[in-house]
Every structure is written in structure tokens, then in C-alpha cells.
Amino acid sequence: MTVVEVLFLLLGLVAAGSALLVVTTRTMVHAALWLVVTLGAVAGIFLLLAAEFVAWVQILIYVGAVVVLLLFALMLTKAPTGPQPDLDARRALPAVAVAGLVLAVLGTTVVAGFHGVELDLDGAVVGSAQTTGATIFQQWVLPFEVLSVLLLAALVGAIVLSRGTGRRGGE
Amino acid sequence: MAELVEVLLRVAVVLLAFLVVPLLVGQVEHKAMAHMQSRVGPMYAGGFHGWAQLVADGVKFVQKEDVVPAAADRTVFKMAPAVALLPYLVAMVAIPIGPGLVGQDLDIGLFFVVAVMGVGVVGTLMGGWSSANKFSLLGGIRVAAQLMAYELPFVLAAASVAMAAGTLSLTGIVEAWNPWWLLWQAPAALVFFVAGLAELQRPPFDIPVADAELVFGPYTEYGGLRFALFILAEYAGIVVLSALTAVLFLGGWHGPWEDQVGWLWTLAKTGLVAFVVVWVRVAYPRLREDQLQRLAWQGLVPLVLFQLAVTAIGVVVMSS
Amino acid sequence: MADYYTAYLPLLAILALGVGLVVAMFTSNRLLRPTHRTAEKMLTYECGVDPVGEGWAQSHVRYYVYAYLYVIFAVDAVFLFPWATVFGGLGWISVGEMGVFIGFIAVGLVYAWRKGVLTWT
């Protein structure tokens, strides 16, 4: 096994383990913090898979912004310290069954479909800032511009939502 | 094998700088602040003008009891200082002080530094939440809101330099630097420095830790070594911010005799910026929370957007 | 590719060293520190009086709006960096592309301003 493979397995283990903790922990803020670990490990895997820029965007946007939003929301909705008994609905068994089914279908598909296919990273083109910039601003300009419209819509939506309670003041 | 030794050597130097330079800044702050306020500051520790004061402080902190409040979330409470501190150490790896004198010159260096520095906010929020204290929680939320408000102009100002240089490598940016950037990039430099100051929660942007309102904000419950780590994070932050300002806007190692003593120029410029950070603390009163947010969103962000337009036009005009 | 991976070697090393440093600090702290736990010492600090209520003050939602504004602008800033490395060669068209992108989001900022989100009430 090469160093890259060992690192991948380690990071994969960390990502999967912490993801499991995200959905099972009984303390809400711990879930957000385990999510940080998962996202960090996935960013590490991006780095290994030659997606350099995407990896650091993952750190800046997810860890630096999205997780902070989540922590904010937890704090503003009064997430207490200490475990909560009633975080999960009483449907763990069906949920496990559905998730297991998803895993079985997806897992067998990818393993059966790509068994024996080697991912050769030695010749891969590193997704550095330059290559990413060149592709986005030469090939993917239209989706990029549409993205700005989407962001504007999301921003306006969030502002309307967080100001919209004044009229319902009676509740 | 020789490569590995070299890597370890570079990393060891970075670690050493991380441990020593923040202490120097702290000592300068002690003495400069004292003299600005007509006092002498520490005089006893180490003999000569109290030079060993912070070493003595460190020795004291290591011996102090480790108090975790009964209501706190123990694990998160204990992890928080390390999470706040380590991003600055990692960021230091990519900052060059001379041609080739760098922990590691990454192609994506500038973006890497900005991304990594953004992680520190999680540590502050962890500390604020896990203390289970009203002051801490409110302080933590204020810190996070402040960090996010100022992270934006910070990132945009950094992007302006990257545009001017056409590269994200910090070494590449210094090499592309040209004295007239002092004028061309002046608004970006101002925004970068002010936003960085606010991100470090240094006065006059220290409302999250305002003692009159919030005791010590998210750090209220902390004492001993964990408190020391938060403080070390603040001073390491000053060093990283000053070094980045020097490298991005003040030309790093450019100066007379730069082939021989270039690294000294970087250090001198870093020291100068760090001194301004200390000076500002003594000279200006604290901003109110609303003024803080208004300055970010209605002052710095529009200014830096304007700078981005100026930079873009400048680059295209010059390259065509 | 080999260069790409070795470039991140110091990063791995400094992370390991940093964690080691913190561990070493706390190990020496463990060896040197006294431990006298008393009930009063473990109390939540509220300016010397006994803690009132639970540790949860109501915070205002406006903090969240600021945070969300940042997220929107941060994802926008993310595209500035790869753009910065290529737009010199692409010229005016590329500046126009980015101008349209930023223009849309700036409209969002102006909207927030006009709606009074940016002023503290």
C-alpha cells in the first residue's frame, strides 16, 4: 500500500466514524462539533484526490461558516449543555433499515460496477486555483452567473424570513 | 532522507517562532503601553527592564490549578483553547520572511492562510458554549458575529492583492510587489489591517470581552493554562496578522540591500505593524456593538468592493 | 503529483507538532499543579453572587442575519481567488463576468441595507 492509500483509509475511517457520531450523539452541540471533524476529514480526502482548491474551500466555507451558522442556530434555540434524552424519534429501527438499504444498493452498485478499476492519482491534474479558475471562467461561466442569482434569492429570502415576524406579533 | 530532515528543520523553526515572537510582542505591549501611560511597566523579572516577565507568567500559568466549572461540558471546555490556538500555528507555515525562507511555499498559500484562520472561531464558540455561563455564551455569540462580519472585508482585501499579483502564492505576491502598490492597494491595506484587528478582538474592537458588560466574554470561566492558551492565541494572531500585512501590502523583503538582509526587512515591517497594533490599543476607546457591525458592513465592505473594481481595472489596463 | 503531496508534508508535521506541544503543556501542567476541588470553586462565575437561573440568556436573532450575510459573501469571495489568478490573461470579458456576479450580490447588500438589517435597532 502506498502512503496515499494509508492516509485515505485513515481519513475515511475518521470521516465515517465521526459522521456516525453526528447522527447518534445525544448532545446537540457535540453533533455540530463532530460534523467539523467529518468535514475536515473529507477535506483531507479532497486534498488526496488532487482537488486542492475544493479542499480549502471546504475548510473556509463549511468549517468556517456553515458550522458556525449551525452552532449559532443551536445556541439561539437554547441547546443545553449535557445530553438530551429525546433527540431521536422512536423510529430508529425503520431508519436503520432504510439507511441500510440505501447503503446496500449504492455500495453493491459501486463495488460491482467499478471493481478492479484503479484510480491512478499519479497522473491526475491537480485542481489548483489556476486550473479551477481557468475552467470556471472559460467553460462554466453561465452556471457561475446563475449561481449569483441563486445567492441573491437566498439572501433576500433569509432577510425576509428573519424580519417577517412583526406582523404576527400576537403569538 | 535529506528532504525529510529539511522539512523537519523548517517546521521546527516555525514552531520556535510561534513560541517566541508572540512573547516578544507581548513584552513590547507591556512596556510600550506602560510608557504611553507614564508608568514603567514590569521592571523586576529577569533583571533588565523586566524582560523575562512573560516567561515568568508562563511558568506561573503552568503551575496553576485546572478549574473546570461543574456546569461546563468538560470535553469541549478543555478542547476549546487548543482549537483556538492551532490554526495560527498552521497558518504560520505558509508565511515567507525571505526568498525561500518559508515553512512551505504553497501554490494556494494566501487562500490557505485565510481558510485556516477562519477555523479559530470554532474554538471561541466552543469555549463560549461549553462554559454554561450567560456572559460566556453572549460573549461567544458576539465574538462569532464579529469574526464573521470582519472576515468578509479581510478575505476581500486579500483577494484584491491576489488579483494585483495574479497568483495566490505568498512568495509570488511579494515578488510581484511594486512600490506603487502602496498607493494603488492602500484602501485594501487599510481594510485588511482594521478587519484583522477586529478579528483578533483587540481594542478598539474588544466588545465581546468588554469587562464592564461581559466580564471576559467567552473566556470568563477559563483560568490557568487554558486561559494562557487563549491569550497566546491572541498574540500569535497579532504576529500572523502583522506578518501577513507586511508580506501582502508592505512588500515583504523588498528594501535596500534586499539580497543580503531581505528577511530583516520582513521582520522589521512585521514589527512595525505589530507596534501599531499595540499603539491603537492605547490610543482609542472601545467601539459599541452596533458601531462595530456598522463599520464592517457600511464602511469596510463597500470600500473593499470599490478597491476590487479599481484593482481589476488596473490589472487589465496594465496587461493589455 | 509527488511535488503536490510533498508540499503538504510540512503541514502534516506542524499539525502533529502543534498537537504534541499542547499535550506536552498539559502534561507538565498535570505534574506541577495542585488540585483542591471545593464546591464553591466549581460554581459558575456570576460576579461573585450565586448563579441565577440556567446558563442560557436569550440572544437576539440579528446575530444570525449577520452570520448569514457573511456566508453568502464568503461563497462569493471564494470565486475571486481562482479568478484572480487567471483574469489578467482573459481580459475585459472576464472582468465583466465577475462584475455581473458581484453586482448581483451587491444588490443583496443594498437590499439588506435598505431593509434596515444593517442598522442596530
Place this chain on the structure above:
Amino acid sequence: MPLWWPLLLSSLLFAIGVYGVLVRRNAVLVLMGVELMLNAVNLNLVAFDAYFRDVLHGGQTFALFVIVIAAAEIGLGLAIVLLVFRTHGQIDVDTMRELADREEPAVAER
């Protein structure tokens, strides 16, 4: 590295995300499950980008777009959650039934 390693990891993360979305009652935790699923998708995109050695870097570019859209989505989602918290005082998704079809006619129709 065999190509199915990242793909299997991605499937695993996706399944864990599905489990989280189904089982959690707190709306913020449900959104965290969604984030896990989106990350699984990104992992897939990046893995195939490296495998195909795509000249257009479609995989990585779309991973970037997914990250951006995910950030916008979660922010909006949390804004809704906070609104619900302000009007109801709690954010348990199992009790939010205002928009559900009711079996019997609503009382207000009398």
C-alpha cells in the same frame, strides 16, 4: 487506490446522512444529516474527476457549486428553523403539522 474506495466511503456517508435525517427530531440536527449527504455527493464528484482526468474539471467545479449551494441552503433552512423557534418555542420536526392534510375538517370551517 481502487476507485471503489472513495465511492464506498461516499455511499457510507450518504447512508449515515439518510439515517440522521430520518431519526432526528431536532430540525438543526436534521439539517446536519443533509450536510452529510451533500458531502457524500461531493466526494463522488471529486473521485470521478480524478478518475476521468477531466480536462474541464467538471467534477471539481460542480463540487464547488454544490458547496456554495449547500451554504445558501443551510442558511435559509436555519432561518426557517429560527422563525419556527420564535413562534412555537421549540424546533421538533415531529410536532410541526400546520401544513399537513387533516383527516377531519378543520375546526375553523364551522
